[in-house]
Amino acid sequence: MTAPTLENQRAKLIPLDLSNYKHLLDIAQEKNLIYYSPSNISTPETLKQYVQTAVDGLYHNTTLPFIIYDKLKQAYAGSTRFGLINFNNKVLHIGWTWIGHNFQGTGLNKHVKFLMLHYAFETLHFEKVEFRIDERNIKSRKAVEKLGATLEGILREDTVMADGFRRSTCCYGILKREWNNIKDHVFKNF
Template identity: 75%
Template sequence: MTAPHLENEFVKLTLLDLSNYKHLSEIAKTKDLIYYSPSDISTDEKLKDYVQIAVDGYYHKTTIPFIIYDKTKQAFAGSTRFGLINWHNKVLHIGWTWIGKEFQGSGLNKHIKFLMLQYAFENLGFDKVEFRIDERNIRSRKAVEKLGATLEGILRKDTLMIDGFKRSTCCYGILKEEWLDIKRTVFEGF
């Protein structure tokens, strides 16, 4: 599997691996950056473990992890990935996204999601893209809804969090046949 290089005038997404993850070290230490995630990236060692899991998934063709570079601010901003890639059923997830506080609210995430959705549907030819979000994470839920994703259901108490809380997960999806309309109405001219 060849790692895609996704880029527009605002953002560049390249393969996240053990050679470049340290660019994210300071961002990853931000308090509560991934509060709604069952992962922990709060130390260099934990961040390296997080990246190693993503790299292992890449070699098993179940994930494609990206490091995010904000071209406007000329700085590394965070990480995202395609995950739970099901090549047979042509379904994948977009998630594991975290960007530094100084990049949030800038429109960067919308550019990231556009490039990823476009690649999933137009290059990989997938039939569905899913997003899984902690039910309590209203900000992320609203962002995915603005992208045109449909809430398909809630998995009740399905994920154990670091603090022992058992979260419920909202499942959103975008179908291939919805993509062109979403591309035109949500992303045109942004």
């Protein structure tokens, strides 16, 4: 599978790989950027390893990783990806999203999610998009709920964090049959 470039008037999602990940070095080192993630991207070495894992998934058709470029600020803003892609069941996850503190709350993430949902439902013709979020991450949970995603359940203490804490994970989903209504109401100005 080849990773596409997705863009609208605000955001551009560029395929992430080992040739361009260095655009994210400064952002990846921001304090508490991925506090609720079991991943570590805080050093150039751990960021490279994180990207290598994403690229490996691309070659195995299980991930599509992207660099997020903010066209309004004309700057690289972070990273996101499609993951756990299941072509048989037509289900995938959107996640592994981190955006620099200067880009948070600016509307950029909503544009990113629109591009990804549009691609998942209207190009790939998938039946469901899922989001997995740390139960404690209220900010991200509210953002996904504003997109129209439904909380489907909580996996209790299913993920070990870097500090040994066992987090519980909230599982959200959007079905293809819900997409047109979400697009018309949540993304009506896109």
